[in-house]
Amino acid sequence: MDKVDILVITAHPDDAELSCAGTILAHIAIGKKVGIVDLTRGEMGTRGTAALRQEEAANAAKILGVAFRVNLNLADAFFVNDKEHQLEVIKVIRQYRPEIVLANAITDRHPDHGRGASLVRDAVFFSGLQKIETQADGNEQEAWRPKSLYHAIQSNYVKPDIVVDISAHWEKKVQAIEAFRSQFYNPDSDEPDTFISSPEFMLFVEARAKELGHAIGASYGEGFTVVKQIGIKSFFDIK
Secondary structure, three states: OOOOOEEEEEOOOOHHHHHHHHHHHHHHHOOOOEEEEEEEOOOOOOOOOHHHHHHHHHHHHHHHOOOEEEEEEEOOOOOOOOHHHHHHHHHHHHHHOOOEEEEOOOOOOOHHHHHHHHHHHHHHHHOOOOOOOOEEOOEEOOOOOOOEEEEEOOOOOOOOOEEEEOHHHHHHHHHHHHOOOOOOOOOOOOOOOOOOOOHHHHHHHHHHHHHHHHHOOOOOEEEEEOOOOOOOOOHHHOO
């Protein structure tokens, strides 16, 4: 059975690590099953190659301990939110039948992030429509709609609706990010400098996590926004 509790669907290899690795680790630590779907291979990135990034993504997945990591091989920088691409995402949602989906930020510095968020949002809804037919391995797939969709916060600051305490998992999150040696600060690299390759960028990642953690009385946090309102039965459900 391929079913997972949480399915992370983000545009590029390393998006999951930067935006929600701590949340992934926190849920695996309490026995939840998590999988990652990368929409593209990140082949348009200035540094590294698609093949190298695939290797790095596999190493990061091992560090995180996810159940699987797959790549949809959509065109980096050029995928769009249309029927063809929605169906590809619908297929993986129906295959893995997650209760929760984590996706890219709804708006961000990189256009692929906002576009990926929109694509996943629509696919999450359409995946629940029985009259949309999809197949996997020659078999008809059943409709499935996850209960919740949460959008991570990435480069641009977006006021979070939810902050997850990742304090116990910060060091391993950093290890997972550093698995992408071609992309982030590496003093031995002779590749061109980029927005994310400077040592200052990793300081920013830590500062953002500290800022979000501080907001909830924790050392480190990761923030998420929601479109659907969150309901509770009692104020005492909120920690």
